[in-house]
Structure formats: C-alpha cells, structure tokens
Amino acid sequence: MQEKLVKLATAKKPIGLSGHEISAPDKDGVMLGILNEIDETVMARLLVFRNGAGKTIELEVANRRLLRVADTSTQTMADTTLPGQVFTESGGPLVEALWEAFDKFLSAGEEVFVQSNKLEQAPDPTMIGCASETLAQIWSLDLYPSPETESAGLMGKFIATCTDIATAWVLFENGTVEQTSGPEDQVERLVKIVDGTLAEFDAGLNKHMQGSEATRCVTLGPQGETGDVVLYAKTMTSGALMVLPGAQLTDVISKWRGLQE
Amino acid sequence: MSTLDQMDELRDGFPGCRAVALADMSSGIVLCVSEIEKHPQERLDALCATANELFNTAAAGKVFGALKNGENANPDQGMTITPSETCIFLRSPADPMESLVAICNTDVDVTLFTQSARRTFDKIAAEE
Known part of the structure; x- marks a missing residue:
C-alpha cells in the first residue's frame, strides 16, 4: 500500500x-x-x-x-x-x-x-x-517539416546529446560541413574525410548492409580495450562524424537509438 | 576447449547475443558459427563482407585515420548499429584476415561484450 x-x-x-x-x-x-x-x-x-x-x-x-x-x-x-x-x-x-x-x-x-x-x-x-x-x-514553427528538415533536426539533437562526450565532431548536410567542434587538427581530418572518402565508404557499406542506406550508424576502433573510436552516423542527407572515447560507446549508441524511436 | 565451445561460452555469457561467427575475410567464408537460431547463409556471408569492408578497404582506413593514431593504419574493431540489432566486428590478433562477428540485440552492453569477445578471440588465436 x-x-x-x-x-x-x-x-x-x-x-x-x-x-x-x-x-x-x-x-x-x-x-x-x-x-x-x-x-x-x-x-x-x-x-x-x-x-x-x-x-x-x-x-x-x-x-x-x-x-x-x-x-x-x-x-x-x-x-x-x-x-x-x-x-x-x-x-x-x-x-x-x-x-x-x-x-x-x-x-x-x-x-x-x-x-x-x-x-x-x-x-x-x-x-x-x-x-x-x-x-x-x-509563431515561426514548422508544423509539417520536410523529411530533410526532420533528419537535419534529428542529427542536430544527436550531436547536442554527445557534445560532452565527443572530443571532436563535424555535422554535415548533403556532404557539406555545416558545424564543427574540437581541436583544430582533429576537425581538419574529419572535414577532409567528409569532403573526400566518406561517400566511397558509404557506397561500400551499401553493398552489404541492404536496408540501412538511409539511416546508419557505424563505428571504427583500434585493437585493445582503451582509446578513441570514430563514429559515423547519418539519416537521409544529414550526417555526423565524431571522435569519442571507446568507453562511452554504449552510452552514445543508446542516445542514437533513443532518437530513432 | 574447442573454438566452437569458446564461442558458445561467449554467447552464453550475454543473453543479448544471438550469434557469434568466425569469418575468413580473404575468402569471404564463415568458418564456424555459434547461434541460438539458425541465420541464413546469405546473412552470414553479408556480415563477413561487411567485416572486410570495415577492416580492409582503403576508404575505411581513411575514415579510421580521423584518429591521431589511426593514420596509416586499419581499424581492428567495428560496429554497425541498426534499429533492430548491433553487430560487433573484431579482427583476429593472430591473423589479420580473420574476424569474429557477433549479432546482438539492441540492449547488449557493447563495451562489456567487446571486452569479453576480445579475450575469447585472444584465447582462440593462441590455440590456433
């Protein structure tokens, strides 16, 4: 009682x-x-x-x-x-x-x-x-957002939940980097990847991960249990590339899933 | 303990893990698999190809180069996160063209699982 x-x-x-x-x-x-x-x-x-x-x-x-x-x-x-x-x-x-x-x-x-x-x-x-x-x-509100606007908003929210965790990140729309944060050298590397290699990486994954072309979250890390990892997330035309401590991955993945619901 | 026994032990330790497979990325063949329910062969083949895409392509190497220590190196761990599952990929410490692939539910603790899977893979590699 x-x-x-x-x-x-x-x-x-x-x-x-x-x-x-x-x-x-x-x-x-x-x-x-x-x-x-x-x-x-x-x-x-x-x-x-x-x-x-x-x-x-x-x-x-x-x-x-x-x-x-x-x-x-x-x-x-x-x-x-x-x-x-x-x-x-x-x-x-x-x-x-x-x-x-x-x-x-x-x-x-x-x-x-x-x-x-x-x-x-x-x-x-x-x-x-x-x-x-x-x-x-x-009231300057978007009652019927386009899928593109919605996906941009989602990616912005994802980044916002990760700012305390990620050591560096870039947010991009249609392959154009729109926002960055982190040490200059690391951001420079991330921007270079978005401008060059990411489309090729994406195309390679598309071949084997059918059904996840529009929305995807992938991480790459080194050998061993410590150190940083690279996380690439995208939904529609919006994407984010970030560097974060591997120990925080469970938390970040759960934030990503939370936004997908 | 056989390789399959060790894979079973890893999977049993995590209720959220549905399958653990050992794959040869050079030939694209899944060598053995421990699973709760049978997965179609094409699904396992696709995971093996994804492991190769994450670990051995130039594009993945360049994306991994975003890390300071990732320059001129290839990744050894990867994950693909979809709404229904998380797949975890580890490269063998003994054979760079061999990988361990796990299919997990969305609620698995990826950090704990990766640590455990890494230890299992070290033992498997030491016995090979």
Missing part, C-alpha cells in the same frame, strides 16, 4: 486525468505538440492543456482550427483578456497574446498533459477559427 501511495504521489500525470503527455526537449517542441493536437482535432472538442504546476489553458477546437480560448488559469494577463475571444482566419493580435500565454504557461517546465473533452454546447457555426498551420506560421 505504501509503495502504491509513493507511486501515486510521484506520478507525472495528474491523478484523475485521462489524456496524454506532450513531451519534447524544448519549448518549441512542446508548442509544436500543442499545435499538432489542434491539427488532429476534426470534431468540435475542448482541449485542456495542463502544465506541471497545475495551470491550464482550455481551447475550443473544431475542423483542425482554434475557434476560441475557453478559459485560462495561467495567472497572467491572459486570464482576463483571452477567455471568450474568438479567433479569425488570419489570427490577428489574439495569436500573439496566446503565444505569450503559452510562453509563460511553459516556463514551469516542458511537461504538458492534454485532455480532449466534449464541448458543453456545439460551437457557433459562424466561427471560422484560425487554422493550426496559420498559428504555426505566425
């Missing part, structure tokens, strides 16, 4: 709520998650977003559009200015106000739960609302 109580007390999800968590590594990611919720709502629903501090923003949504803000408990100006306001096709100044409300709402951490409820009454059919895509454009 005590174990159950501890589990309930430490549960991430607010007790008594159905729904699911929107999780992302940063605020923009959560905002995209929120927009995706709107984008996936066709029937009229009340979407209740609740942050880790228990504050809420309630949106009336239908036909993948935000119709109006039903209620907010963000303890900001938005609580008095936004509820009841109807959104229009072009969004208008309300969209900026909603952004500010969400910005403060998410400052408690990037942990948000969403619950989709029935509306107490059908929405006014004259309310057109603002499309999730329009909201994304105004």
